[in-house]
Amino acid sequence: MAQSSGLFLILHVAGAVALLLWAVRLIRTGVERAFARQLRGWLRGSARSRFLAAATGAMSAIALQSSTAVALLISGFVGAGSVGAATGIAIMLGADLGSAVVASVLLSGADLLVPALLLFGVVLFLRGPTARVRQIGRILIGLALVFVSLDLIRDATAPLGESTGVTAVLTALTSDLPLAFILGAAVAWAMHSSVAAILFYVTLAAQGVLPPAAAMAMILGANAGGALIAVVLTLAAPPEVRRVTTANLVMRASAAAFATFLLSRLEGPLPGAGAQITAQLIGVHIGFNVALALLFLPLIGPAERLATLLHPLAPAGGRATGPRTALDNAALDRPEQALALARREVLRIGETVEAMLRTARDLFQNWDETAAANLQANEAFVAERHHDVKLFLASLSRRCKDEPVEQAAQDLARIAVDFETASDAISGNLRVIANRLHAEGLRFSDAGQAELSDFHNRVLVNAQLALDVLMTGDPDTAHGLMAKKDAMRGLENELQHSHLARLRDGRPESLETSAIHQETLRSLKLVNTSFSMVAYPLLHQAGRLLTSRLT
Structure with missing residues (x-):
């Protein structure tokens, strides 16, 4: 009976997470289909200054619910020569901050809006007079399903707080924050969405299932894992493109690892529970990305030079040492x-x-x-x-x-x-x-x-x-x-x-x-x-x- 109960619990959690991933994708698809041209125009026109590029990247990530989607958009512009590598790096720094804001908004507790979002979303999607209006309906449906999936995760994980075995395993992560960091990055990579992973971690922590310190380390790991997704997806891109995603990974992973090290030096458990710990974790996530942008925007030049050493152009008359095509x-x-x-x-x-x-x-x-x-x-x-x-x-x-x-x-x-x-x-x-x-x-x-x-x-x-x-x-x-x-x-x-x-x-x-x-x-x-x-x-x-x- 216990085994059957455990299997049901796993299926419940997995289904809720699957719905979360689908809902985030639904929103991103709607935004791409309704506003892709405007987003592309913003990204192309952001080369005038690094801060403008970062702001454009943040707004694009908020709209697309994904910094990875912004990375794939910007890779096409960099590969075509429309945007320089330095501008691309600045856009990615802003996109990471934008994805942090997205996580904060989606955890803001708008459950009462779910019926209205579903009603108006379905009406617009089925009866909208134009393609853009129908895609706005798709976006509203996606937002409603995000809130529904988070409720399902809360319901599914509530029994875990009463399980001494699960509690012991998750509490052990507090004494091994590097392991929590790696696990957080791995789950974000497996989900292919750092936003969905962070929503999952925060929800577990708010339920009392995941200790706050371990949740913070996993959130920092998700920041690194999210940057790794873009690197892997652009492995077959030209060197100019890979410089952008590699520089972003180096900056984010090194900063996240250092922040995890500082977190491990803190003594005593972190206070808070429920809504309080949710605010703390989201505050850490946004604060980390704000600090990252402020720290590295002035250092984009050195970051680009380092990435150039890792991904040099082909010598004159020759071919690049790395892959020059997406074809495999x-x-x-x-x-x-x-x-x-x-x-x-x-x-x-x-x-x-x-x-x-x-x-x-x-x-x-x-x-x-x-x-x-x-x-x-x-x-x-x-x-x-x-x-x-x-x-x-x-x-x-x-x-x-x-x-x-x-x-x-x-x-x-x-x-x-x-x-x-x-x-x-x-x-x-x-x-x-x-x-x-x-x-x-x-x-x-x-x-x-x-x-x-x-x-x-x-x-x-x-x-x-x-x-x-x-x-x-x-x-x-x-x-x-x-x-x-x-x-x-x-x-x-x-x-x-x-x-x-x-x-x-x-x-x-x-x-x-x-x-x-x-x-x-x-x-x-x-x-x-x-x-x-x-x-x-x-x-x-x-x-x-x-x-x-x-x-």
Whole structure:
């Protein structure tokens, strides 16, 4: 009977923790699908100062409920050259603080809100007029389920406080805080969520199951374990990306280990119970992350140099000593993992092409030889990555004859082809046109320049939306992307007519630049179409595509 009771207890706790992990993921998915474009814009625009970068990282982590999610977002920007490593490190310091704030909010005792959150969340998710409203409903449902899961954990662990055997084992952790630190890091790694792990530890401590000192050590361990998650997930990334996650791990793990050492020097048990110990533990968690940010923000330069020693760039004309791609042939026998790696690599290609589009826009304003050379280098990089993705997905299709896997592989391969097409149009056409304008001293008419700049900016926005679609897989967002593609086709026709009207008026600037004006429009339209093709597989699966435009 006791054995049956023990098994039931384990299942109860495991189920409650599983619900907690799912609820946190539900919130993060909703935020990614509703606000991914805004988050990406904030992160890209945070390079002006380290403190701004840290603040942006904190807000992003609060929104995504995860510093790891911020790390994966920022890794794409660093890999594409949109954000420097130093800025990335500052963003990660802020993201860790933001995840600490998230834990505090989720433990604030908002149980009375659960029925309201569930009611409004389900209504918005099922009846919301737009995709964003429906995702807000998803977020509200996730918040309600977090509170429900914490209640389940409290109920499940209440009997543990009366078990002398369990109490003796957990109390022993107080006399071995390094072991508690390691256990806290391991559980956070296993959960793949430091927020969920910390919520679990604090709940156990509030129930009187986990001694306060051991809970503090485990929370510090979770801070280190959370940083380790990002390092492992970016093992196949370029050296520039791994510098960010490695520097963050070194700073957090060393500071957390030192704090655990100081904690072990304290004499006597820590006071408090219930809500009081909850406030103490959350205060320690937030205080640790505030101190970490204040201590290391001025030291980002040395931290970056240390990370550079650990992850050097490849010598000129050579290749990096570490992996340069997310693709791993060892994963080909695990189709789901292989597709996830391929998707990460295709997303990285798309991020690079988007960065190229930004550079091309700037070249039309101010020609820069170094930036132009970087465009050509990025074009070669995209071609190389596309070749590797194509071979990887072909190998996956040969090994796995499952139709959904083969279809997903074909879809990713087509998207990679489209991204390379956009890369060729940017470097082979737009760069050449910008160089011709500079070399021959030509300029578009004021009206023509304004039209092209606006069109370029619209293409850039659509490229960002396409990357959001690739990352989230949301059919509603994909539908919006295709609607923008149709709108751009109509706009391109209007701009061609406007240009012809200026030619009829005999404007000198329009006569001089007529050919390159039209070629610029055609190239930008090609880039827009290439990015928009990301939406086709999702819309096809959702049954939202017509078989033909013919009437």
